[in-house]
Amino acid sequence: MASDPQRTAVIDDRGATLTRQDLADASSALADEMHEQGLRVGDVMIICLPNWTEWMVTYVAALRCGLVPGTLPVTTDPESIAYVANMVGAKAVALPRAHRGRDFAAEADIISRSVGRRIRFLFCEQDESPTWALADGAPETAPAYPAGLAHILFSSSTTGKSKAIAHSESSMDAYNNWIIDRYGITGEEAIFMPSPLGHSTGFWHGARMSLLTGASLVLQDHWDVHTALSLVEAHPCSITVAATPFLKDLTDAEWTGDTPKLAGLKTFVCGGAPIPPSLIERATTELPDTHIASIWAMSEGGATSSLPGDSAELIAETCGRVMPGVELETISESGVVNPRGVEGEIVMRTPSLFLGYLNQEDLYRESFTREGYFRTGDLGVVDHDGYLRLTGRLKDLIIRGGVNISPVDIENALIQHPLIAKVAVVGRPDDRLGERICAVIEPRPGSDLTFVDLVDWLRAESVPRRLWPESIHLVDAMPQTPAGKIRKNDLRKSLFPTS
Template identity: 30%
Template sequence: MRGDLEFMSIPRLVRTAAARYGDREAVVEGRTRIGYEQLAARIERAAAGCLAAGVEAGDRVAVWAPNTLDWIVSALGAVTAGAVLVPVNTRLRGAEAVQVLARTRAKLLFVTGTFLGTSYVAALRRAAGGTHTAGGPSGIGGTGAASGSHRPDVPLPGLPHLREVVVLAEDAPSGFRTWKEFLAAGDAMPAWSVRARANAVSPEAPSDIIFTSGTTGEPRGVVVTHAQSLRTFGAWSDLAGLRRGDRYLIVNPFSHTFGYKAGVLACLMRGAVMVPQAVFAVDAVLAHVAAERITVLPGPPTLHQALLDHPARTAGGLSSLRLVVTGAADVDPRLVERLRDEAGIPMVLTAYGMSEATGVVTMCRRDDRAEVIAGTSGRAIPDTEVKVVGDDGKALPPGRAGEVLVRGYQVMAGYFEDPRATAEAVDVDGWLHTGDIGVLDGEGNLRITDRIKDMFVAGGFNVYPAEVERTLARHPGIAEVAVVGVPDKRLGEAGKAFVVRRRGGPAASAEELIAWARHEMAAYKVPREVEFVAVLPRNASGKVVKGGLRPSGEGQADEGRMRRQ
């Protein structure tokens, strides 16, 4: 199955996994345990429901729900019916979700009922129930009904292209259907029609549109094909060593490239057991790891740091884990060391990617030296080129910092219906301009230092906030920190650190932290100000919104690129 992944589609992958792994456990959710053949049957039934609902090949179908078995079945059912999947982040507000649905002109929506005390159905109806335009206050012109207009043949008048809303619950309000009703309607579709639609899906057809989490302006929808998804995460699975029978706790949201593709698709490729977790909660992660003997746990550094520091973690509480893959804007080398030495996890890998490159660009190898894994994001995955360029666009030698450019099969097909933005991101030679600053070493290992737009100049020296944050995070009194450049009369710009105190750590003052920093880094890098905050502002993807910390309030365009995910 590995050699021909680039010629496959996701519907074929589902059928291949069912044939290959049969009744081996596929998904565990509470007391529900289903095998690969059962999973494939459920997915085909959901695909039949999509056909019965009038979904045509190429139509957009959205899923606004947390990590659950129903998400997997509904999403893969839509893709099997030839639709283009639009995952919607559960952290979005109703108006933000409506914006995504309007821009993609989604024809069908699967939505959770009540989640974390919020009725997503009520949020939708408030945002698109006839008193809002499809674009709402964000101004998505030309995609929706006029304000106050009503269409009797659509469930949400503010979304005239949306023909059907299916609630993934036992109950649904008038005009919507329950999950059970939706599936029952599809039972009248002949099996051959579902299979014919699935067989017609081309490897080069778009498989999904995943929106970046822009902090200013509108997020952009990244279009990726079936072949790109399968080839990229076939390579990821090989390099990570994911194998049949692994028990994989999927904490990364399915609405992100990594949660869906490095989670669901990778498990389908390798016959691993999926254990979806709907909420990021450290207590629940520890419980799952122990109860299900979890062996694979990818996730952001904050998850692994919280696990290591959790008071309920016992000495052998993570002993079943054999593989951790982590990443973010930067990874503290001490975290990698603690995962290996303190928690006894034999394989800890770091990687770098972004939605525009199907989630993966570089990755460490399992036989890399400890300092390579702890200090870099590894080398380009097979058939991928990575270079670092200066302001003149010319490649820089090893050790010099510049913008990271990527070229390969995984570079996105483009931003959805936005050729201008696509041309700005991908040049005529096929190089994706990531907007990340990085350094390559002599062996091709990449270290990401920051975002271009986060860098500031202090007294003529370039300062990379991520580097400063990494150093400050070593202080025992700091749990989280974000550094931004602010105006300074003497230096032009200087750093300001926003600090979340570590619970139980030493309560250092701002002056003490600055004094400590002077011993740890060059003077021009030392923040001139420290402000203590309860939490750092984050967007719907959980990333720190530095624009909310600057005095001017100016944000960074497109913070949604997935870095070291």
């Protein structure tokens, strides 16, 4: 900040802008308020705010005060906020006063009743000073925290109740420094972040990376592809990290500008799901100045990403190369480490690995092999050069007549259909075979897609018959996590409630 205090630190899609000096002043004042509210070093504060400049002010203030931030996407419902607040012993929760039709001030009453003890609320809104409210009750009782606790991330709840994922400064630094070094991010650049800052993608690659490098942070709160194009053009951004649907929308969007689409964006790092090869091919044409990269990471830690010089073929077929210092292997069903090139569950030992699941010690112990590898639940192959190819999820596998079928290749084939916007392949329960292949499809607006049409197209395109779905189900919109990952568990529950 001392070198250029008037440089933009953060800007959002409402037009709110903070310089480095503004961010320092506002966060210092808010840190004083936090102390006046009785918050002390080591206390946990849940931050559940939109991608606004206020998110960064609150986060930096919490760090100044020595608090442990626990970050949630603003789409989190009040019952889930209360659940995680109790699980981690949070003493305060930061919320917007209102956002997209939700009255968070009223929802704070729901949260406080569910928490059932004393808890403070910080309410933020644009152009207004933050305000505090105290929900009185029984005194707070904090659980025992692991040594070195610095931040808490929460799982996206695709498989039930949230997990509270504890990180240290060193685990977060390890991950961030890999990304910074691999893509050459400096304080002279800007980071575009449409992913929620309350999710690990937005937090690690947006909030934290901008503070570590000094890069300006350009935030988008509500996803709209045309707004995104305008933001990147108006505030030249060199890198973004977001899920595959964001890349697909940007690739498909019409562009009439004088310069190539996303001309200033040097790198789009894509995570959350494998990138279909057809999308890589289209993105290379539609976004000629942007290098598309793949990354494989999770809230518990990170492991691989594409190298800047990787070929389009490598990017389409792999999730990149293992990061320095990471031990990445696959294991057999019996837990034995496989030779390179053999498919199995992906496991890792890495400096970026989390400290543990708070108040879920049994789950934490079950997540490791005897040799200390973290079990990711992903299936894949690590080749002799350290490149990772995902083949599916342990729980996503379709078992048809005793044969394990990965949805990945089927989804990559179907997404090439011109009338399909999004697709998720799941197993439909079947009395005879156990499961059959079902494609859940979100069609493009105004399109009329039938199963017969789809089969005719698959045949005409010479798609192997083993990749043909045996039924389809059309939906208006896919259930997704805040980072854009399709919630397959939600699809299964809604489609097959008795299975």
